[in-house]
Amino acid sequence: MTLTKRIIPCLDVKNGRVVKGLNFESIKDAGDPVELAEKYSNEGADELVFLDITASNEQRKTIKNLVRNVASVIDIPFTVGGGVKSLEDARNILLNGADKVGINTGAIKNPKVITELMELFGRQCVVVAIDAKRNYNVDEKKNIFTKDNKQFWFEVFIYGGKEGTGIDVIDWVKDAEKLGAGEILLTSIDKDGTKDGYDILLTRTVVDSVSIPVIASGGCGKPDDMIDIFKESNVDAALAASIFHYETHGVNGVKSYLKDNKIPVRL
Amino acid sequence: MASVAIFDYGAGNIFSLKNSLEKVGATVDVITTFDNENKYSGLLLPGVGNFDPAMNSIRNFSKIQFKEYVGDTPVLGICLGMEMFFEKSEEGKEKGLNVIDGEVIILSSSMKIPHMGWNNLEIKKPGKILEGVENGSWAYFVHSYRVKPTSNDVITAESDYGIKVPAVVEQDNFYGTQFHPEKSSTVGKIMLENFLKECKK
Structure with a gap:
């Protein structure tokens, strides 16, 4: 046996409550973060990620x-991210009990x-979170991909996916690894909320560009999407939010299904 | 009730470890120097940080040195804490605590580094920390280096990550886990309880 694939429920937190978009409707209260954390942990989640979804915008x-x-x-x-800009922000999170800190906009800016x-906490604490979106304005300096006769590159977005940076995701992950990232949390903006499956091309390309672990995020609507991303890429972990909010897909149920489909998981 | 101390290098997530120990019945102090009297029945070197800064915090801020302070008190080193038991590490230039012979080397470059996630424990021989832990149990690892003891006799469990990674070591009153028991769910709890049992003796 060897290292298993990790299944990571993500909890978006706003004003101290977990929120979710339910069936593409507006954000609804999904409960107390501490209670949900305990529930997911007891159900066999391998890790948890908390994102303060409004933090970057509202500073x-x-x-x-x-x-x-x-x-x-x-x-x-568990990892905590959202609004982390400085060493002091990260310290505040890590010294209060989080194992890893997710840094997104703050890492691009600084x-x-x-x-x-x-250097202070060790590489394993540093999760560089990247929000990626296909940009069809092709620039020859970027890493160009072609699908359905359309050319595009993956652009890094910041401020919760609201602002493009002009930075190529593939270049940024390599830089982030060199700078000291211990893990990449990769979210596809194109896929996020679609429940249509992870962005396999994006994930595979990023995984093959670095030698640190990568977490796939964005687009998971059913357990089969996890099977696809694990079979189609060498990604280390799959993050999902909405599928775990329905009782039909408890964490344990999802992991049993993955195991039945030959994905190595901890059960 | 065992009274133990966690040594804080100033850079780690002490909270989870402290919390896990308290949940299994320990009284826990956090210390940053060895200059006060050792009134504890156990000491823990936690698992988050970097080799050189952590070694410096142990060596430079106390007049009393580690070995003198510890004597025969049981010590549990977690991840980096276990790595510091050895003579030296490829992560840094500072000398280690040198209580177990051997060194610390980087993981195989053919694998992703860090080794991060849940992996099985392959139990090699009975050990005090491993009492009641089943072969194949899951533990949570997150590390970039591995220990290479001079004598394999100190290794009680391994894990497979391309190569065999020593997962648990025991020598005299020194116990080390490469994984994080405080993050390894029920199995980790058993191991912390086992350590506390040693502290009570």
């Missing part, structure tokens, strides 16, 4: 108490914070 700090309360009830690893974090 808010991730809530210290939330981190503490979650850390008090679960005994699996890449050396990745190195500072790595």
Whole structure:
């Protein structure tokens, strides 16, 4: 046996509550983050990710108490991201009980914070989160892909997917790895919310560009989407939110299904 | 009730470890120096940080040195904490604590680094920390280096990551886990309880 694929429920947190978009409707309250964390942990989640979804825009700090309360009830690893700009922000998260800190916009704005974090806390704590979107304005300096006769490249977006940076995702992941990232959390903006499956091309390309672990995110609507991404790429972990909110797909149920389909998971 | 201390290098997630120990009945203090009297029945070197800064925090801020402070108190080193038991590490230039012979080397470059996630424990021989832990149990690993003891006799469990990675070591009053028991769910809890049992003796 060897290392298993990780299944990671993601909890989007706003004002101290978990929120979700239900059937493409507006954001609804999905419960208490601490209770959900405990539930997912007991159901066999391999890790948890908390994202303060409004933090980058509103320049808010991730809530210290939330981190503490979650850390008090679960005994699996968890990552906290959202609005992390400085070493001090990251420290606040890690010293209050999170195992890893996710940094997205803050890493683009100030890449050396990745190195500072790595030197102080170790590489394994530093998750560089990247929101990627296909850009069809082809520029020959970018890594160009062709699908359905259309050419495009993957652009890094920041501020919760609202602002393009002109930076190529493939270049950025390589830089992030060199700077000290221990893991990449890769979200496809194109796929996010579609429940249409992960972006396989994006994921595979990023996984093959770095030698650190990569978490696929965005687009998971059913357990088969996880099977696809694990079979079609060498990705290490699959993150999902909405599928775990329905009782029909508890974490344990999803993992059993993956195991039946020859994906190595912890059960 | 065992009273233990966690040594804080100033850069780690001490909270989860402290919390896990308290859940299994320990009283936990966090210490940053060895200059006060050792009134504890166990010491933990936690698992997050970087080799050189962590070694410096252990060596440079106390007049009393580690070995002198510890004596025969049981010590559990987790991940980096276990790596520091050895003579030196490829992660840094500083000398290790040198309580177990051997060195710390980077994982095989043919595999992704860090080794991050849940992996099986292959139990090689009985050990105090492993009492009640089944062969094949899952533990949560996150590390870029592995220990290479001079004598394989100190290794009680391994894990397969392209190569065999020593997962648990025991020598005298020094116990080390490459994985994080405080993040390894029920199995990790058993191992922390086992360590506390040693602390009570």
